Amino acid sequence: MRKIEQVRTTYAVAAAALVVAVAVGLGLGAWHFAAARDDIRATAAHLDAQAADRDAALKACAGFLATAYTVDAVNDKGMAKWNDAMTAATADTLKEQVRQTKAMLSLLTEADASMTGAVSDSAVISQNDNLIRILAVVKLTGRAPGQNDPTNGSVTEYVDLMKVDGQWKVFGYKDIGTKSGAGQTEAGLPGLPATQPPGK
Numbered sequence: 001m002r003k004i005e006q007v008r009t010t011y012a013v014a015a016a017a018l019v020v021a022v023a024v025g026l027g028l029g030a031w032h033f034a035a036a037r038d039d040i041r042a043t044a045a046h047l048d049a050q051a052a053d054r055d056a057a058l059k060a061c062a063g064f065l066a067t068a069y070t071v072d073a074v075n076d077k078g079m080a081k082w083n084d085a086m087t088a089a090t091a092d093t094l095k096e097q098v099r100q101t102k103a104m105l106s107l108l109t110e111a112d113a114s115m116t117g118a119v120s121d122s123a124v125i126s127q128n129d130n131l132i133r134i135l136a137v138v139k140l141t142g143r144a145p146g147q148n149d150p151t152n153g154s155v156t157e158y159v160d161l162m163k164v165d166g167q168w169k170v171f172g173y174k175d176i177g178t179k180s181g182a183g184q185t186e187a188g189l190p191g192l193p194a195t196q197p198p199g200k
Helices: 004-067 080-089 094-111
Strands: 114-127 129-143 153-162 167-180
Touching: 004 080, 004 114, 004 153, 080 094, 080 153, 094 167, 114 167
Parallel strands: none
Antiparallel strands: 114 129, 129 153, 153 167
16 A cells, blocks of 8 residues: 555656646747747847838938039029038038039039939948948939030949938948049039048
């Protein structure tokens, strides 16, 4: 009788140990699942934030290039509106470049030259948390002084942006040499002096 009781006790202890082991196993499994779920959520949130940054940077780049390549002799003779928009779109590293370009373009408006630009294609080619580089093609239309018919052209630019107080600002841009019309005085499409961002 005592042996039977001992066997029962042994089985009871073993069963209890098994229940504890299963419970611990289930607890660890649930913890691992919760940790993996949190990792997936964090990764998804990071990817969503990167996608939002790309969209915002592409929009900022398009606005910058449209402004940069606009010479309006009728409504912005002194390029004051251009200057305000460019100052708002650029980081501090470009303030002096904006000032110099304004002076150059003001001479064109005084001569009644005009030009407009619009991004026809663009893509993010590199990105980290606070820096994005975009490759963009800008279609240009311009009219030189005394020219009756407008001239069309294009220019391809690298545009470098950085996040400043949550906003994407241009801190450098570079003409990569694929262009037609821009920079050719006889075509009526003035070019912009390129910048070389630090470390590029």
